[in-house]
Amino acid sequence: MSDENLSPTLDWRDGTPIATRFDDPYFSLASGPEETRHTFLAGNDLPARLCAGFHIAELGFGTGLNALVTAAAWRGAGRLRYTAFEAYPMALDDMARALAAFPEIDANALLDQWPSDRIALPGVDLEVVRGDVRETLPVWTGRADAWFLDGFAPAKNPEMWEPCLMVEVARHTAPRGTFATYTAAGHVRRALAEAGFTVRRVPGYGRKRHMSRGVLA
Numbered sequence: 001m002s003d004e005n006l007s008p009t010l011d012w013r014d015g016t017p018i019a020t021r022f023d024d025p026y027f028s029l030a031s032g033p034e035e036t037r038h039t040f041l042a043g044n045d046l047p048a049r050l051c052a053g054f055h056i057a058e059l060g061f062g063t064g065l066n067a068l069v070t071a072a073a074w075r076g077a078g079r080l081r082y083t084a085f086e087a088y089p090m091a092l093d094d095m096a097r098a099l100a101a102f103p104e105i106d107a108n109a110l111l112d113q114w115p116s117d118r119i120a121l122p123g124v125d126l127e128v129v130r131g132d133v134r135e136t137l138p139v140w141t142g143r144a145d146a147w148f149l150d151g152f153a154p155a156k157n158p159e160m161w162e163p164c165l166m167v168e169v170a171r172h173t174a175p176r177g178t179f180a181t182y183t184a185a186g187h188v189r190r191a192l193a194e195a196g197f198t199v200r201r202v203p204g205y206g207r208k209r210h211m212s213r214g215v216l217a
């Protein structure tokens with residue numbers, strides 16, 4: 001099947017793309033980049049830990065917003081690695097429309113190269129691993145220093161939060177590597193703890209009271 005056939009069907013609400021299949025938004029328009037910086041960057045002690053060769057992995061590439069915000073936060077010499085797992089790659093037009101809501105974020109390099117699997121962003125080598133992450137992560141040979149766990153809401157997209165997938169996340173984490181996610185759902189925190197992370201519940205962004213972060217014990 002071609003990627004075009006797998007592209008998600010979207011609804012749009014106030015400029016925010018909603019995945020029809022999951023009935024959930026890719027991000028909240030009210031927050032966008034700020035939420036990425038709070039939840040995924042600060043939740044992994046970034047950008048302070050960034051250095052050349054630092055490897056970030058993401059469950060759920062979506063619009064690419066998290067990757068672009070990360071690239072914008074990296075000011076050092078050398079290049080970061082960013083591996084994103086995505087089952088339903090967005091159509092180029094939809095990605096451009098979604099990212100147009102954030103004119104302060106330079107999306108040109110991503111949009112010029114999408115839907116290539118390997119994309120050179122400023123300062124970042126991005127790889128997009130296509131397919132259901134329950135199949136692609138177990139056979140991935142990499143190890144991330146920091147994970148962005150960004151599936152849709154656990155109640156709507158439970159396959160992105162299964163305990164056996166969290167075991168694979170831990171197995172593909174470098175020693176003392178970290179994760180961050182916007183959800184504080186008890187079953188997700190328990191699964192991550194059982195997989196080997198020391199998990200903390202911390203204040204979330206905006207109206208989200210809590211999020212979760214952790215370090216591989």
Ligand SMILES: C[S@@+](CC[C@H](N)C(=O)[O-])C[C@H]1O[C@@H](n2cnc3c(N)ncnc32)[C@H](O)[C@@H]1O
Nearest residue numbers: 060061062063064065066086087088132133152
């Ligand atoms: C909340 S969105 C991610 C938003 C994204 N990080 C961004 O910056 O725009 C969740 C993503 O998970 C993807 N997804 C859902 N189930 C998946 C699965 N089983 N395997 C891989 N990706 C999946 C969806 O297609 C969607 O792009």
